[in-house]
Amino acid sequence: MEHTSLLERVLRGIALTLVVIFFMFPIVWIFMMSFQTNETILRIPPQLVFEPTLANYTALITGKLETASGTLDIAFMRNLWNSVFLSVTSVAVALLLGVPAAYAFARHKFRGSEDIAFTLLSFRFAPALLVLLPLTLYFQKLGLANTYFGLIWVYQLICLPLILWIVRGYFEDIPADIEYAYRIGGHSWFATFRKIALPLAGPGIAAAGLLAFIFAWNNFVFALVLASADKQPVTVGALAFITSSGIQYGQISAAIVLSITPTLALALYAQRYLVEGLSLGAVKG
């Protein structure tokens, strides 16, 4: 690496800059839009210099959207809360169910274990629209439509397979003998799981949980069909900004900024785990 020529370094710098611009541009642009009014946003050509306004954020936080045709009530803060609640609870439930299951799949080869594991994975590549219609009908019959309980249940389709397969890879990487050594030292099966397997797979579980959280947070279609206004997450709630008097770009941008902040912060904080988890859990299997 120390033998790179000046030219090489310059070229590398340019390439990196291009990549960063390419990926960061939408985020930066949205960030800027969130401080503008609809008029400045829609001006042609777009201008980089503008007078920043906090009106969009105020509207979101107070829930009063001023449009040309009057004041609209929007439930953005409620949606944001729904997103947090749905994602956190879904991931928590998926971890509770998925981690012991992953351990079982990793450590005990029983009849049909591979088939069951694969069936669970197949939930992830079935198109959501395929299951939505029957699911909606059933949910309406069962009274689960438009309940947090029902949504969290459906979110398991997203979270559970992800956690199961990533964490399973981690458990398989722990030599079984370490657990045996602990068990023969006078500890029960459950104590071994808690004190040895769980801590050693800790980074993997964290990574899987994070990924599942991001997927759950970004989910749109399940919530769109199965939840009404008061249970909707931000992804669906953002539709409210397409009003009769036009699309509220400023508010949409502000909403996006607010809604990606938690996941972005989490992802940045746990970047290392995330990359590790993806490369380990995803490649193995």
Next chain:
Amino acid sequence: MSASAITISGVDKFYGPIDRGVHAVKNLTMEIAKGEIVALLGSSGCGKTSTLRMIAGFEEVSRGAISVGGRKVHTLAPVKRNVAMAFEGYSLYPPLTVRENMAFALKAARLPKSEVDAKVASIAKLLEIEDILERYPSSISGGQQQRASLGRALIRNADLHLLDEPMGQLEPQLRAVLRGRIKHFIKERGLTAILVTHDQTEANALADRIAVMEGGVLQQFDTPDMIKRRPANLFTGTFVGEPPMNVFEAYVGNTVGKISLKLPDGLSLDYDKDAFSAPVRDQLLNRERVVIGVRPYAVRRSKDGVPATVSANQWLGDQTHIAADFAGGSLVLVEHDRTRLELGAPINVSIDPKNLHVFDQASGNAISHGMELA
């Protein structure tokens, strides 16, 4: 040697469905006395580690029973069997220091701290790992990890200590020193130990009795000396001993006053009938074909012997290993002096009937060792 510490009776191990899966251990029956050290010796895949893991409780016993200290244990969880084990892959707990790893089981058994510290100190001294007690497993060498893992097993006061390849990663000098110390340690405390190894020097040095296994079948279970002198079959004969026993197929010829063992290439070992004891002679004369075996150090060079051609000559610093083309195969002999023999040099070899092992040609079971029947 009082009551039996462990009884293994009629144990089978199948990987996969019973009677259809891989049959790793076949109808194994062994009894080990309290205070005894037993080595399970065999090549890879012979079933020795499966046996150990069944005793520890990490593998299910497909058929048969295992008792430790008179208690049937083969259906109990590992935690209830009161056995200690040192793992081949060390399996130290990564987040704990060497000291914590070793003290672990004692702490779980709620021993007072002063006693735990004293025990760790004494075992660490025994295994020469006092200087790494505060280090973490990831920062020490394989040999040190192995000693830490061995220490973790030896420190416990268990009914049975299982040691899986306990010294495979150690350098030769240290291994020799530790063998002596560990044996002394086990004997002094009257512990019972089963070690799994493929190193026969280790088995010979440590064990009171050796169980030779091959293909999942116990071939012989006896003292090191008896295994060397009276191998039960062709497998034990050729497996134990370094360099391995020379074996040849032979036709038994019977002429007046003589017994000839006719080897390939028209060679023949001729003996007076009286050179054999009566029962051995009868056995030989009753058979047409046998397999004869002779240890390399029992082959002598002599003028009136059978001709052979030197194919390799190695001086190992304290003995010479000479390999010779002989009777369509290869014959190895060991001499204690440095012997100067060129490749291709003709030599003549003779074998004293006292040193001859005779095996059944079909079954491989031993017929006689020297003058005695097997």
